[in-house]
Amino acid sequence: MADLRSTTSGLPIGGGKMGQLIREKDWSKTPLGNPENWSQSLRTTLNILLASKFPKFLWWGSELTCFYNDAYRPSLGSDGKHPSILGMSGQEAWPEIWHIIKPLMDKVLDNGESLWFEDLLVPIYRNGKIEDVYWTFSYSPARDDDSKITGVLVTCAETTQEVLLKRKLERSERKLRLIIQQAPASIATFKGPNYVTDIANANALELWGREAKDVLKKPILEAIPELKDQGIKELLDDVYKTGNRFAASELPVQLLRDGKLETVYINFSYEPLYDANGEINGIISIGHDVTYQVMAHKKIEVNEEKLTMVIDATELGTYDYNIKTKKLDGSKKLHEIFGLFAAEDLDHASFVSSIHPKDLEVRKAAFERSFESGILEYTSRLILPDGSLRWIEVKGKVYFDEDNNPLKVLGTVRDITSARINTQKLEESEQKFRLLADSLPQHIWTADTEGNLNYFNKSVFDFSGFSPEHLDREGWLAIVHPDDRTANIKAWTESISSGKDFLFEHRFRKHDGTYRWQLSRAKPQLNEDGEIQMWVGSSTDIHDQKEFTNELERLVVERTNELAQNVKDLANMNKELQSFAYISSHDLQEPLRKIQTFSTLLLENEYENLTDDGKEHFNRMQNAAKRMQALISDLLAYSRTSIAERKFEPTDLNKLIVEIKMDLKEELAFHHAIIESDELCTINIIPFQFRQLLQNLISNSLKFSVKDREPHISVTSEKGLGREFNLERLSPTINYCHIRVSDNGIGFEPKYSERIFELFQRLHGKDKFRGTGIGLAIVKKIVEIHNGYITAQGKPNQGATFDIYLPEN
Structure with missing residues (x-):
């Protein structure tokens, strides 16, 4: 304080730059007047102000004249109020914020209150403009020699940078929280050694099966108690204590979700979080629910096992043939087909040497085609070690390199010896079918999938008088009455297009030139995949019934004319018409039951005598009967809607x-x-x-x-x-x-x-x-x-x- 003692003029000595400015200023032109007349209290207060290294400001007297020290001066900027406000009245010096600070000073001056404010926005003019400035400051009463409050002493610190930094940190934290919330992963942060949940995004909440209110601000092991006995706490403790990151893939965790304990598979990591001092103060968890992928992988494994079982059950041998190295890897079943034990070698050379010499060209041509199409397919004979013959069917897919050169073939080999033997039986069975068809009085015929008729039994030729050559040349419409042909073609085309049964009444030309009514029916024969393989049809003579029906219709017309006076009653027939589909559906079941009855007899007595194709045709017939049953059921349902x-x-x-x-x-x-x-x-x-x-x-x-x-x-x-x-x-x-x-x-x-x-x-x-x-x-x-x-x-x-x-x- 030695350098701040007062001069003879009453002004302090020292006090840095501001002390010098105070001494150099002409105070006689201010409300305070000559410094020699200043009170001792003012001098003492100025000495304290100038000696302080902390920013201080003083308003004194009736005009609240302004004083400040060197520590305060930087707050005024480089192009603003300094040094002009020294000795200026408060209102003149601070017009832009007078409405803010004057009420505060009045509390000090009038009531003797001491005020404290932290990070308060007080804009001031400095650096050539009004700037938003934040302050932490106190207002204290300054008394004169008579202990009367005469001024206000301000101790302050500009906190603009701290406030802006704090706000920046808050924005950064909000942005971080937003990023976490929007992240596709499950992210959560846990604070302190009790792992209190601080942040948990929507994905994390969904994974846990909890709502935010259930977990936030709570220790995670209390919020999700089922985790306690699953080793999760030990993992968290290790990361928190050592700072070592923990990561796991497809870790099974049991979580209580929707009231049910579920096993969830997670890829996740625990990372330590650090405070400003570099100390661990929390953990961040980042994870992905991979339950679907894990279950899919398991399903694939199960399917692969099933595929192996299916291949074994279908008696297929599998092979992997490397075209470049000639290496052949074959399954156990492939060895069996070649008459070898599983332990015996079956290389490419022995494979080829087992092929019948007359079939080697067939195999060679098949490979040449496969290098173009990518599909290998051929049948050949094998000569087994015991000298016996066996027929095989070889299929495969060719894989190529980037230059389209064949690399390898993956495929199957099937023993078709029984099928080849059954071919002859099939031909014999077809001959029996023709003999049976020729013995029937009805006209029997078949058609291919396009609707082209390709077989007629003997009854057709006997009835029409046409030769097979004539029907081949003129077509089957040659025996249909000209007036019925257009409708016949339309009905047949619709059945071929839709796959529905064909049912049509038309007239056939007899060898004597007369025509007789026929009821023609045809059903599609399907394979096991529901695809039409052929059509089988019959035409039954209904001429007499048709004549009777026509006569009956004539009588009905006559009777109707006689009962014309009762025409109003005909409205009641609408209800009968509505039940037509119902009655018709019942009538349709009678021929269907016969088909099913004869099918059962064939199944019990003749099924094993059929060829594979014959069995397939028989199965298609049964499937067609089942579909007919479904159709009748739907017709009944349709009719019931009308009569119920x-x-x-x-x-x-x-x-x-x-x-x-x-x-x-x-x-x-x-x-x-x-x-x-x-x-x-x-x-x-x-x-x-x-x-x-x-x-x-x-x-x-x-x-x-x-x-x-x-x-x-x-x-x-x-x-x-x-x-x-x-x-x-x-x-x-x-x-x-x-x-x-x-x-x-x-x-x-x-x-x-x-x-x-x-x-x-x-x-x-x-x-x-x-x-x-x-x-x-x-x-x-x-x-x-x-x-x-x-x-x-x-x-x-x-x-x-x-x-x-x-x-x-």
């Missing part, structure tokens, strides 16, 4: 959806399908019929789903006046319930939106999608029974939508 009792009652559609989900539980699970339904309305309907309607639509969505795309079926409803739905078919003043069923399946061409509801209509081949083409016809029939209206919309591979509008009452 129509008892309407208020029905909650939500309950129907629940029942349908239970009925289709296995099919939904098989397709991994999701049925999403809003809160559906309650409406006056026939419950069992409408349940059938919804089940038909949902079943169609499953049936016509896209491969490798999980079916998503949506059912919604809304109520409104007809005019709100903008459909001409709806009455504008009637309340309707609009029910929409949509899916993400294969869809259909928009041009078929009307045709799709027609009876027996199929937009897709039956080899791809099963069904009878009746389901949507039933749906439309039920809607019509409810006095409603239905539309369909769709696009290929973009799903289908069905909109149903039912009157509310």
Whole structure:
């Protein structure tokens, strides 16, 4: 303090730059006047202010004249208030913030309060502009010689950089939290030795099966107690204590999710977190749920085991042949086919040497073709070590390098000796079939998959008088009446296109030039994959029945004319017409039962005598009978919708959806399908019929789903006046319930939106999608029974939508 003693003029000595400026200033022109007249309290306060290394400011006197020290001066900037405000009144010096600081000073001056503020924004003019400046400061009363509060002493520190840095850190932390929340991985941070959960993103919460409120600000082992006995704490402790990172792949962890303990497989890591002093203060966990991948790998392993079992069960030998090195690796079954033990060598040379000499050229030609097509396929004879012969069928796929040079062949070898032996038996069986067909009085004929007739039994030639050469030249239409040919061709073409049974009445020309009515039937013969292999048909003479029917119809007409006065009663016949399909379906079952009865007899007595192809044809016949049974069942269902009792009652559609989900539980699970339904309305309907309607639509969505795309079926409803739905078919003043069923399946061409509801209509081949083409016809029939209206919309591979509008009452 020696250098701050007062001069004879009353001004302090020393005090740095500001002390010098105070001494040099002409104070007589200020409200404080000549320093010689300043009070001792002011001098003492100035000595304290100038001697302090901490920023200080003083307002003194009635005008609150400004003083400040060297430590405060940098806060005023390089082009601002310094040094002009020294000795200036407070209001004149600080006009831009006077409205902020004057009320604070009044509290000090009037009440003697000492005030403290931290990181307060007080903008000031400096560096040629108004700047936002943050301060931590105190206001203290400064008293004169009479202990009267005469000024305000400010002790302050500019904290602008600290505040801005703090805000930057906060923004950075918010950004980090946002990044963590949006990250595709499961990320969480745990603070302290108790591992209190500080951050957990949505993926982490989903993985744990918890909500944020269940885990945040809680020790993770308390929030997820099932982790305690799984070694997780030991892993966390090791990372926290040693700083060593921990990582694991496909680690099985049991988590309680949706009330059920599940095993989840995780790829994750634990990393230490450090504070500003470099000390570990937490752990960050980053992980991915790989349960699906792990289960997929396990499924692949199971499938590979199944494939091995299937190959073993199909009696196929497998091989891997390296074309460049001539190395051949074969399965145990391949050794057996070649008459060798598994321990015996079967190299390429011994493979070739076992081929019958006359078949070597066949093998060579097959390999040459395979180098072009990539597919190897041939049959040949083997000479076994004991000298016996065996027929084999060789198939394979050729793999090429980047230059399209063949590298290796992977494939199978099948012993077809029995099949070759059975070929002769098949030919004998076919001869028996021809003999049997020729012995029947009916006309028997067959056709290929294109509908070309390629066989007629003897009865056809005897009846028509035509020779086989004549029919080959003129075609089978030569025996059909000219008036029946156009309709005959149309019906036959439709059956060939759709795969449906052919049934047609037409007239055949007899050798004497007369025509007799025939009922022709034909059924497709399918292979095990449901593909048509051929058609087998018969034509039965119904001329006498037809004549009788015509006469009966004539009598009916006469009788109808006689009863013309009762024409009003004919309206009741509509109900009988509605039951026609039902009765017809029952009648169709009689020939079907005969087919099934004779099939059973063949199965019990002749099946083992058939060739493989014969057995295949027989199996196709049985499958066709089963499909016929399904068709009849659907016809019965269709007819029942017309004749069933129509008892309407208020029905909650939500309950129907629940029942349908239970009925289709296995099919939904098989397709991994999701049925999403809003809160559906309650409406006056026939419950069992409408349940059938919804089940038909949902079943169609499953049936016509896209491969490798999980079916998503949506059912919604809304109520409104007809005019709100903008459909001409709806009455504008009637309340309707609009029910929409949509899916993400294969869809259909928009041009078929009307045709799709027609009876027996199929937009897709039956080899791809099963069904009878009746389901949507039933749906439309039920809607019509409810006095409603239905539309369909769709696009290929973009799903289908069905909109149903039912009157509310």
